Amino acid sequence: MKPVSEHNCHIDPTDIEICLGHDEPLYEQNGTMMPPVYQTSLFAKKTFAELVNAFPAEHQNYIYSRGQNPTVDALEKKLAALEHGEACKCSASGMAAVSSLFYGLLKRGDHILFVNNIYGPTLQLANHLRRFGIEHNVCLSRDTESIERDIRPETRLIYFESPATMTFRMLDIRQLVELAKSRNILTAIDNTWATPLFMKPLAMGVDISLHSLTKYVGGHSDVVAGALITNAELHREIFANGYMLNGGAMAPWNGWLLIRGLRTLPNRMLQHHRDGLQIARFLSDHPAVARVNHPAFVTEDCDLLPQLSGFSSLFSIELKTEKFADICSFIDNLRLFRTGVSWGGVESLVISPSNGSNADVLRQKGISPGLVRFSVGLEGVEALIADLDQALSKISV
Numbered sequence: 001m002k003p004v005s006e007h008n009c010h011i012d013p014t015d016i017e018i019c020l021g022h023d024e025p026l027y028e029q030n031g032t033m034m035p036p037v038y039q040t041s042l043f044a045k046k047t048f049a050e051l052v053n054a055f056p057a058e059h060q061n062y063i064y065s066r067g068q069n070p071t072v073d074a075l076e077k078k079l080a081a082l083e084h085g086e087a088c089k090c091s092a093s094g095m096a097a098v099s100s101l102f103y104g105l106l107k108r109g110d111h112i113l114f115v116n117n118i119y120g121p122t123l124q125l126a127n128h129l130r131r132f133g134i135e136h137n138v139c140l141s142r143d144t145e146s147i148e149r150d151i152r153p154e155t156r157l158i159y160f161e162s163p164a165t166m167t168f169r170m171l172d173i174r175q176l177v178e179l180a181k182s183r184n185i186l187t188a189i190d191n192t193w194a195t196p197l198f199m200k201p202l203a204m205g206v207d208i209s210l211h212s213l214t215k216y217v218g219g220h221s222d223v224v225a226g227a228l229i230t231n232a233e234l235h236r237e238i239f240a241n242g243y244m245l246n247g248g249a250m251a252p253w254n255g256w257l258l259i260r261g262l263r264t265l266p267n268r269m270l271q272h273h274r275d276g277l278q279i280a281r282f283l284s285d286h287p288a289v290a291r292v293n294h295p296a297f298v299t300e301d302c303d304l305l306p307q308l309s310g311f312s313s314l315f316s317i318e319l320k321t322e323k324f325a326d327i328c329s330f331i332d333n334l335r336l337f338r339t340g341v342s343w344g345g346v347e348s349l350v351i352s353p354s355n356g357s358n359a360d361v362l363r364q365k366g367i368s369p370g371l372v373r374f375s376v377g378l379e380g381v382e383a384l385i386a387d388l389d390q391a392l393s394k395i396s397v
């Protein structure tokens with residue numbers, strides 16, 4: 001099968017400048033190319049009055065590194081610019097960003113509507129919020145009528161993924177935003193898959209763009225981190241009521257590693273885009289594979305592809321066999337694809353949501369028990385295809 005769209009990859013030249021550091025001030029008179037790691041917990045002021053005056057706008061002043069830190073700030077300014085937002089807050093993990101968002105904006109009696117398949121721990125956190133009187137439900141249908149039917153008078157936030165966890169199905173974001181705005185409901189997208197380079201949700205009217213920077217932005221499987229990009233008003237609210245109180249601050253050293261990750265992000269994403277497509281194409285032609293869940297290979301979603309300016313390399317296939325033993329041996333026979341969680345690093349990874357006894361739970365979420373997810377790394381397509389070929393040939397069709 002050919003992908004429904006060859007869909008050229010495009011990265012904005014301004015984004016490349018931001019990633020490479022052309023937006024940065026000269027940090028020292030000697031012209032150092034990287035921002036310093038401000039490894040400090042607090043910032044002393046010349047006078048007590050200066051400190052007192054800084055407190056009301058702690059989100060804009062350096063007082064204490066649980067709030068603001070100059071190294072982290074340098075990263076935040078870049079991410080805000082890349083996503084066309086007014087402000088960004090970085091956190092110790094993607095989940096710290098999710099919890100800052102929920103704690104920062106929601107109160108007892110509010111309802112969250114999740115749309116599309118959602119990262120598991122995000123839904124687990126939403127389950128915990130029920131103890132505090134915050135309800136939610138998940139709408140797996142992607143059409144506007146079904147989504148509209150699931151909105152309640154108490155719905156305060158519509159939180160979605162596009163492409164979604166495991167299934168990689170896309171949503172019509174503009175239509176969803178229009179619906180939410182007509183009901184005065186905030187919208188948040190987990191934009192980790194597309195990275196700040198391949199999708200600009202705020203430019204489509206989404207209120208909050210969330211990232212696990214652990215994945216492509218870090219890019220080297222060496223840092224856990226998250227980010228929220230918003231307008232200035234939501235930033236202030238989330239900072240004061242969520243971020244500062246849940247304590248999930250990003251460490252300055254991690255901020256520095258992520259600025260380094262951004263330096264090569266455009267180049268890495270170009271290769272992830274190209275190699276991911278080529279490997280998806282190989283798999284879609286293979287007799288042992290029933291289906292490829294990569295946005296470019298899902299015919300029903302082809303009208304939605306212009307929302308993306310490129311593809312990352314995380315996608316899944318559905319093997320014709322749904323037997324757990326077959327999935328185990330396929331994964332174990334792969335040599336270059338390491339077996340593990342997470343994604344977006346230089347190394348290729350493989351995992352399945354199947355554990356041998358959860359087929360019914362998976363089917364309820366629209367996930368085939370024969371689903372196998374790949375994160376295509378930078379090893380090069382020839383070697384990766386040869387590896388997949390030998391492992392697939394060992395599955396009897």
Ligand SMILES: *Cc1c(COP(=O)(O)O)cnc(C)c1O
Pocket residue numbers: 093094095096119165190192193211212213214215224225226342
């Ligand atoms: C990994 C991930 C998260 C959570 O991020 P952490 O950095 O692991 O806390 C959230 N959403 C998606 C889609 C993810 O893959």
